[in-house]
Amino acid sequence: MSNPEDSAPTQQDVSLPPAPPAADLKSQSSAPSSFGVSEIVSRWRREDILKRRALALRGFAFIFSLLAFIIMASNKHGDWKDFDKYEEFRYVLAIEILSTLYTGAQVLRQFHELSTGKSVILPQKSVFIDFIGDQSAAYLQMSAASSAVPMTNRMREGSDSFFTDSLAASVTMSFFAFLSLALSSIISGYKLSTHSYI
Amino acid sequence: MSNPEDSAPTQQDVSLPPAPPAADLKSQSSAPSSFGVSEIVSRWRREDILKRRALALRGFAFIFSLLAFIIMASNKHGDWKDFDKYEEFRYVLAIEILSTLYTGAQVLRQFHELSTGKSVILPQKSVFIDFIGDQSAAYLQMSAASSAVPMTNRMREGSDSFFTDSLAASVTMSFFAFLSLALSSIISGYKLSTHSYI
Numbered sequence: 001m002s003n004p005e006d007s008a009p010t011q012q013d014v015s016l017p018p019a020p021p022a023a024d025l026k027s028q029s030s031a032p033s034s035f036g037v038s039e040i041v042s043r044w045r046r047e048d049i050l051k052r053r054a055l056a057l058r059g060f061a062f063i064f065s066l067l068a069f070i071i072m073a074s075n076k077h078g079d080w081k082d083f084d085k086y087e088e089f090r091y092v093l094a095i096e097i098l099s100t101l102y103t104g105a106q107v108l109r110q111f112h113e114l115s116t117g118k119s120v121i122l123p124q125k126s127v128f129i130d131f132i133g134d135q136s137a138a139y140l141q142m143s144a145a146s147s148a149v150p151m152t153n154r155m156r157e158g159s160d161s162f163f164t165d166s167l168a169a170s171v172t173m174s175f176f177a178f179l180s181l182a183l184s185s186i187i188s189g190y191k192l193s194t195h196s197y198i
Numbered sequence: 199m200s201n202p203e204d205s206a207p208t209q210q211d212v213s214l215p216p217a218p219p220a221a222d223l224k225s226q227s228s229a230p231s232s233f234g235v236s237e238i239v240s241r242w243r244r245e246d247i248l249k250r251r252a253l254a255l256r257g258f259a260f261i262f263s264l265l266a267f268i269i270m271a272s273n274k275h276g277d278w279k280d281f282d283k284y285e286e287f288r289y290v291l292a293i294e295i296l297s298t299l300y301t302g303a304q305v306l307r308q309f310h311e312l313s314t315g316k317s318v319i320l321p322q323k324s325v326f327i328d329f330i331g332d333q334s335a336a337y338l339q340m341s342a343a344s345s346a347v348p349m350t351n352r353m354r355e356g357s358d359s360f361f362t363d364s365l366a367a368s369v370t371m372s373f374f375a376f377l378s379l380a381l382s383s384i385i386s387g388y389k390l391s392t393h394s395y396i
Binding site: 087091135138139144145146147149150151153182189193194 | 284285286333336341342344345347348351387390391392
């Protein structure tokens, strides 16, 4: 209702049919086909925009995951200042590796599809894979960031060093990756719901 | 473009008009209306099933959130065995209170709607509220459960007491609530995508 993006196509649908009677009678027979074509074109355009937005969001998720992974993996300063002495930071590293691989593969696939016009995976399967992948990756990123926050907080209370700052940076990148993936999962959920499975 | 998901409805639009001429000429006038009625009835039935499933899932989420909340809130055994001495467990408690209130309100609303047939909120608004609410609650539950796991693990390595068992129980309930809410958010995402905004 308050969303102009969705009320707009509806208004168009409603206002288009009354148009032909007002026009010349000769063009009446061609009106339904032109109505169908304009609807298809507007739908194609909407889908193209969605595809590009999904690509951009996954690109952001890839960059943030990669940053979180690199910052966490290089965070070894000896003694208690090794990230791999704490299970929550090892968990963050594992999730960031998975997320980097997943988003990287998705970006490569989508980029290839946009440039060549050929689909790598069957579209019937890809809508499922996209949605399940995005949604799972978003939950995992949320889980990784949340698990690392309490220990990072406790360490920062004691001492503020390069080690704790890097931990905080990695957690923040993980949270940004979560935001991108959460938005991307809304787009792939929309695509899955409007898919007709024929 | 290469997405059959969208070419399918288009095919349907194009192939529907030629169908009546192939059928008996007498039934030509009734064919479109009977097709429309059966389609609407099957859609109503599908929506009714979805409504009941959403109600069941939110009911489960409510029970699990309430259990997680009660188990965590009553987990005070003096000395270091007080849940409120640790920020992660206070966070779990806060999220469980929010989740219990949200799922409780949703269950009450849906139950009222199913029994009286009247909608409490405008359906145009409720699809947004449902999706955003379910999805946020699922992320928050995942966040709460994940944040509490590392400290619970560490405590269970040291000593296995009633306190640590209750922590584990509360985290598990929180995870079950997450699963229910994640499934519920898929249903409300589907409803949001297929909503016509008229």
